[in-house]
Amino acid sequence: MAYIELENVSFCYPGQSRPVLREINLSIFNKGVTAITGANGSGKTTFSKLLTGILTPTKGRIKLNGQLLTSLTLAQIGRQIGYVFQNPDKQLFCETVEEEIDFGVRNLGLPPDQAAQKVREVMDYFELTRHAQAYPLSLSAGEKRRLALAAVFALEPGLLLLDEPTTGLDPYRKKVLGDYLDKVLGAGRGVVLISHDQKFINRYATRLIGLRDGQFIEE
Ligand SMILES: Nc1ncnc2c1ncn2[C@@H]1O[C@H](COP(=O)(O)OP(=O)(O)OP(=O)(O)O)[C@@H](O)[C@H]1O
Numbered sequence: 001m002a003y004i005e006l007e008n009v010s011f012c013y014p015g016q017s018r019p020v021l022r023e024i025n026l027s028i029f030n031k032g033v034t035a036i037t038g039a040n041g042s043g044k045t046t047f048s049k050l051l052t053g054i055l056t057p058t059k060g061r062i063k064l065n066g067q068l069l070t071s072l073t074l075a076q077i078g079r080q081i082g083y084v085f086q087n088p089d090k091q092l093f094c095e096t097v098e099e100e101i102d103f104g105v106r107n108l109g110l111p112p113d114q115a116a117q118k119v120r121e122v123m124d125y126f127e128l129t130r131h132a133q134a135y136p137l138s139l140s141a142g143e144k145r146r147l148a149l150a151a152v153f154a155l156e157p158g159l160l161l162l163d164e165p166t167t168g169l170d171p172y173r174k175k176v177l178g179d180y181l182d183k184v185l186g187a188g189r190g191v192v193l194i195s196h197d198q199k200f201i202n203r204y205a206t207r208l209i210g211l212r213d214g215q216f217i218e219e
Contacts, residue, residue, distance in 0.1 A: 001065075002027035002028060002029055003028055003029055003030040003065060003080075003158060003159055003190065004028040004062065004081075005026075005027055005028075005062070005063040006024045006025060006026045006027075006028075006060065006061075007060050007062075007063070008023050008024070008025060008059060008061075009021060009023070009024040009025075009026075009057045009059070009060035009061070010022050010023055010024070010057060010058050010060055011043075011046060011050060011055065012058045013046075019058065019214055020043040020214060021046065021047060021050070021214050021215075022213075022214035022215055023215070024060070024216055028051075028159070028190075029190055030188075030189055030190035031185070031189070031190045032190060032191075032207055033181060033185065033190070033191045033192075033204045033205045033206050033207070034190070034192045034205070034206070035204075035207065035208050035209065036192065036194045036195075036209050036210075037195065037196070037209070037210050037211070038210060038211030038212060042211045042212065043214065044194045044211055045086055045163055045194070047194075047211065048083060048161050048192075050062060051069075051081060051161060052074070052077055052078070052081055053069050053072065053074050056070060064077060064080055064081070065080065078157075079155070079157060080157055080158050081157055081158070081159050082152040082153065082155055082156075083152065083163075084148050084152045084161070084163060085163055086163040086164045086194075088147065089144070091148045091151070092136040092137060092147060092148060092151075093136075096132065096134065096135065096136070097131045097132050097134050097139070098119065098123065098132040098133065100147055100151050101119045101122055101123060101128075101147070101150055101151045101154050102115070102119050103151070104152070105118050105119055105155065118154055119154065122154040125150070125180065126147070126149065126176070127176075128143065128147055128150060141168040142168045142169050144168075145167065145169060146169070149162070149177065149180075153184075156187075156189070157189070158190070159189065159190045159191070160181075160189070160191045160192070161191075162192065162194065163194045164194060164196065164197075165177060165195070166200050167197075174197075178200065181204055182204075
Protein backbone atom coordinates (compact mmCIF):
# COMPACT_ATOMS: atom_id res chain seq x y z
CA MET A 1 0.00 0.00 0.00
CA ALA A 2 1.16 3.52 -0.71
CA TYR A 3 2.21 5.53 2.33
CA ILE A 4 0.69 8.68 0.83
CA GLU A 5 -1.95 8.71 -1.89
CA LEU A 6 -2.98 11.85 -3.77
CA GLU A 7 -6.27 11.62 -5.64
CA ASN A 8 -7.10 14.36 -8.15
CA VAL A 9 -5.42 16.97 -5.98
CA SER A 10 -5.52 20.58 -7.14
CA PHE A 11 -4.38 23.58 -5.17
CA CYS A 12 -4.88 27.28 -5.79
CA TYR A 13 -3.81 29.99 -3.31
CA PRO A 14 -6.72 32.21 -2.24
CA GLY A 15 -7.17 35.16 -4.57
CA GLN A 16 -5.05 33.58 -7.34
CA SER A 17 -6.62 32.60 -10.64
CA ARG A 18 -4.03 29.98 -11.62
CA PRO A 19 -3.73 26.73 -9.64
CA VAL A 20 -0.22 25.80 -8.51
CA LEU A 21 -1.06 22.07 -8.72
CA ARG A 22 -3.58 20.51 -11.10
CA GLU A 23 -5.36 17.17 -10.81
CA ILE A 24 -2.44 15.31 -9.24
CA ASN A 25 -2.67 11.54 -8.89
CA LEU A 26 0.38 10.17 -7.17
CA SER A 27 1.43 7.38 -4.81
CA ILE A 28 4.38 7.87 -2.50
CA PHE A 29 5.98 4.92 -0.73
CA ASN A 30 7.90 4.78 2.52
CA LYS A 31 10.88 3.21 0.86
CA GLY A 32 13.59 4.60 -1.39
CA VAL A 33 14.30 8.25 -2.12
CA THR A 34 11.68 9.99 -4.25
CA ALA A 35 13.27 13.14 -5.66
CA ILE A 36 11.04 16.00 -6.74
CA THR A 37 12.51 18.60 -9.02
CA GLY A 38 11.07 21.65 -10.70
CA ALA A 39 11.86 25.27 -11.49
CA ASN A 40 11.57 28.02 -8.87
CA GLY A 41 7.92 28.69 -8.17
CA SER A 42 6.74 25.44 -9.75
CA GLY A 43 5.01 24.39 -6.51
CA LYS A 44 7.40 22.03 -4.69
CA THR A 45 7.06 23.69 -1.30
CA THR A 46 3.31 24.05 -1.79
CA PHE A 47 3.24 20.30 -2.46
CA SER A 48 5.12 19.54 0.77
CA LYS A 49 2.76 21.77 2.76
CA LEU A 50 -0.16 19.80 1.31
CA LEU A 51 1.46 16.49 2.26
CA THR A 52 1.92 17.64 5.83
CA GLY A 53 -1.55 19.12 6.24
CA ILE A 54 -0.32 22.72 6.55
CA LEU A 55 -2.36 23.47 3.41
CA THR A 56 -5.55 21.68 2.34
CA PRO A 57 -6.25 20.80 -1.31
CA THR A 58 -8.71 23.05 -3.09
CA LYS A 59 -9.94 19.89 -4.83
CA GLY A 60 -9.27 16.18 -4.38
CA ARG A 61 -7.97 14.31 -1.34
CA ILE A 62 -4.82 13.02 0.27
CA LYS A 63 -4.56 9.84 2.30
CA LEU A 64 -1.79 8.95 4.73
CA ASN A 65 -1.60 5.27 5.54
CA GLY A 66 -5.17 4.93 4.27
CA GLN A 67 -6.54 7.73 6.46
CA LEU A 68 -7.78 11.02 5.07
CA LEU A 69 -5.27 13.71 5.94
CA THR A 70 -8.11 16.04 6.88
CA SER A 71 -9.16 13.61 9.63
CA LEU A 72 -5.72 13.82 11.31
CA THR A 73 -4.21 16.54 13.49
CA LEU A 74 -0.93 18.19 12.47
CA ALA A 75 0.72 16.35 15.39
CA GLN A 76 -0.57 12.98 14.15
CA ILE A 77 0.69 13.75 10.65
CA GLY A 78 4.00 14.96 12.06
CA ARG A 79 4.61 11.63 13.77
CA GLN A 80 4.36 9.86 10.39
CA ILE A 81 5.96 12.43 8.10
CA GLY A 82 9.04 14.28 9.33
CA TYR A 83 9.12 17.58 7.46
CA VAL A 84 12.33 19.61 7.31
CA PHE A 85 11.48 23.08 6.04
CA GLN A 86 13.36 24.83 3.25
CA ASN A 87 14.19 27.64 5.67
CA PRO A 88 15.50 26.35 9.05
CA ASP A 89 14.70 29.73 10.69
CA LYS A 90 11.01 28.86 10.36
CA GLN A 91 11.50 25.55 12.13
CA LEU A 92 13.79 26.38 15.04
CA PHE A 93 12.10 27.84 18.11
CA CYS A 94 13.85 26.59 21.26
CA GLU A 95 16.37 28.33 23.50
CA THR A 96 19.21 25.85 22.94
CA VAL A 97 20.37 23.33 20.34
CA GLU A 98 19.92 20.46 22.78
CA GLU A 99 16.37 21.53 23.66
CA GLU A 100 15.52 21.84 19.97
CA ILE A 101 16.24 18.14 19.46
CA ASP A 102 14.88 17.09 22.83
CA PHE A 103 11.55 18.85 22.28
CA GLY A 104 10.19 16.26 19.83
CA VAL A 105 12.04 13.30 21.35
CA ARG A 106 10.36 13.99 24.72
CA ASN A 107 6.99 13.28 23.11
CA LEU A 108 8.00 9.85 21.81
CA GLY A 109 7.16 8.25 25.14
CA LEU A 110 10.61 6.69 25.58
CA PRO A 111 12.14 6.04 29.00
CA PRO A 112 14.17 9.16 29.96
CA ASP A 113 17.60 7.51 29.59
CA GLN A 114 16.76 6.23 26.09
CA ALA A 115 15.40 9.64 25.08
CA ALA A 116 18.54 11.35 26.36
CA GLN A 117 20.72 8.86 24.47
CA LYS A 118 18.82 9.51 21.25
CA VAL A 119 19.36 13.26 21.62
CA ARG A 120 23.08 12.72 22.28
CA GLU A 121 23.48 10.37 19.32
CA VAL A 122 21.86 12.63 16.77
CA MET A 123 23.68 15.70 18.12
CA ASP A 124 26.91 13.81 17.84
CA TYR A 125 26.16 12.50 14.33
CA PHE A 126 25.48 16.01 13.02
CA GLU A 127 28.46 17.45 14.93
CA LEU A 128 26.34 19.73 17.05
CA THR A 129 27.51 18.58 20.48
CA ARG A 130 29.86 21.51 21.01
CA HIS A 131 26.95 23.84 20.23
CA ALA A 132 24.54 22.03 22.61
CA GLN A 133 23.91 25.11 24.76
CA ALA A 134 24.01 27.63 21.90
CA TYR A 135 20.95 29.61 20.79
CA PRO A 136 19.80 27.89 17.56
CA LEU A 137 19.27 31.08 15.58
CA SER A 138 22.84 32.19 16.37
CA LEU A 139 24.32 29.22 14.49
CA SER A 140 25.81 29.44 11.00
CA ALA A 141 23.55 28.63 8.04
CA GLY A 142 25.00 25.13 7.65
CA GLU A 143 24.78 24.45 11.40
CA LYS A 144 21.13 25.58 11.47
CA ARG A 145 20.40 23.28 8.56
CA ARG A 146 22.05 20.36 10.36
CA LEU A 147 20.09 21.14 13.53
CA ALA A 148 16.78 21.29 11.63
CA LEU A 149 17.59 17.91 10.07
CA ALA A 150 18.76 16.41 13.37
CA ALA A 151 15.63 17.52 15.26
CA VAL A 152 13.37 15.77 12.75
CA PHE A 153 15.59 12.74 12.11
CA ALA A 154 15.69 11.98 15.85
CA LEU A 155 11.96 11.24 15.71
CA GLU A 156 12.48 8.45 13.15
CA PRO A 157 9.23 8.99 11.23
CA GLY A 158 8.19 6.51 8.53
CA LEU A 159 8.81 9.11 5.84
CA LEU A 160 11.18 12.07 5.77
CA LEU A 161 10.17 15.02 3.64
CA LEU A 162 13.20 17.19 3.03
CA ASP A 163 12.88 20.55 1.29
CA GLU A 164 16.28 21.56 -0.14
CA PRO A 165 18.22 19.77 2.63
CA THR A 166 21.68 20.31 1.11
CA THR A 167 21.45 24.10 0.90
CA GLY A 168 24.33 25.60 2.89
CA LEU A 169 26.03 22.26 3.53
CA ASP A 170 29.67 21.83 2.59
CA PRO A 171 30.61 18.70 0.57
CA TYR A 172 31.65 16.75 3.67
CA ARG A 173 28.35 17.52 5.46
CA LYS A 174 26.40 16.59 2.32
CA LYS A 175 28.09 13.20 2.44
CA VAL A 176 27.22 12.88 6.16
CA LEU A 177 23.59 13.66 5.30
CA GLY A 178 23.65 11.17 2.43
CA ASP A 179 25.08 8.47 4.70
CA TYR A 180 22.22 9.15 7.10
CA LEU A 181 19.70 8.76 4.27
CA ASP A 182 21.28 5.42 3.43
CA LYS A 183 20.73 4.38 7.07
CA VAL A 184 17.08 5.53 6.88
CA LEU A 185 16.55 3.42 3.77
CA GLY A 186 18.33 0.49 5.38
CA ALA A 187 15.88 0.74 8.29
CA GLY A 188 12.97 0.34 5.84
CA ARG A 189 11.83 3.96 5.89
CA GLY A 190 11.48 6.39 3.01
CA VAL A 191 12.51 9.88 1.92
CA VAL A 192 10.95 12.53 -0.29
CA LEU A 193 13.73 14.82 -1.42
CA ILE A 194 12.86 18.22 -2.90
CA SER A 195 16.01 19.59 -4.39
CA HIS A 196 17.83 21.54 -7.07
CA ASP A 197 21.05 19.72 -6.16
CA GLN A 198 21.42 17.50 -9.22
CA LYS A 199 24.57 15.80 -8.01
CA PHE A 200 22.94 14.81 -4.69
CA ILE A 201 19.82 13.64 -6.53
CA ASN A 202 21.87 11.56 -8.95
CA ARG A 203 23.65 9.87 -6.06
CA TYR A 204 20.67 9.15 -3.78
CA ALA A 205 17.35 9.22 -5.68
CA THR A 206 15.64 5.95 -6.52
CA ARG A 207 12.68 7.64 -8.19
CA LEU A 208 12.57 10.96 -10.05
CA ILE A 209 9.51 13.14 -10.43
CA GLY A 210 9.50 16.50 -12.21
CA LEU A 211 6.93 19.20 -11.44
CA ARG A 212 5.98 21.23 -14.49
CA ASP A 213 2.94 23.40 -15.17
CA GLY A 214 1.20 22.11 -12.06
CA GLN A 215 1.64 18.45 -12.93
CA PHE A 216 4.03 15.69 -11.98
CA ILE A 217 5.95 13.86 -14.65
CA GLU A 218 7.62 10.59 -13.71
CA GLU A 219 11.15 10.54 -15.16
N1 LIG B 1 1.11 32.13 0.41
C1 LIG B 1 1.07 32.28 -0.91
N2 LIG B 1 0.10 33.03 -1.50
C2 LIG B 1 0.04 33.17 -2.84
N3 LIG B 1 0.90 32.57 -3.69
C3 LIG B 1 1.88 31.81 -3.17
C4 LIG B 1 2.01 31.62 -1.75
N4 LIG B 1 3.08 30.81 -1.52
C5 LIG B 1 3.58 30.50 -2.73
N5 LIG B 1 2.87 31.10 -3.71
C6 LIG B 1 3.09 30.99 -5.16
O1 LIG B 1 2.90 29.64 -5.52
C7 LIG B 1 3.86 29.25 -6.52
C8 LIG B 1 4.61 28.01 -6.04
O2 LIG B 1 5.44 28.37 -4.94
P1 LIG B 1 6.33 27.30 -4.17
O3 LIG B 1 7.00 28.00 -3.04
O4 LIG B 1 5.50 26.12 -3.87
O5 LIG B 1 7.38 26.93 -5.31
P2 LIG B 1 8.75 26.08 -5.24
O6 LIG B 1 8.72 25.14 -6.40
O7 LIG B 1 8.93 25.50 -3.89
O8 LIG B 1 9.84 27.21 -5.51
P3 LIG B 1 11.42 27.32 -5.12
O9 LIG B 1 12.17 26.35 -5.99
O10 LIG B 1 11.72 28.76 -5.47
O11 LIG B 1 11.55 27.05 -3.64
C9 LIG B 1 4.73 30.47 -6.77
O12 LIG B 1 4.24 31.12 -7.93
C10 LIG B 1 4.52 31.32 -5.54
O13 LIG B 1 4.65 32.69 -5.84
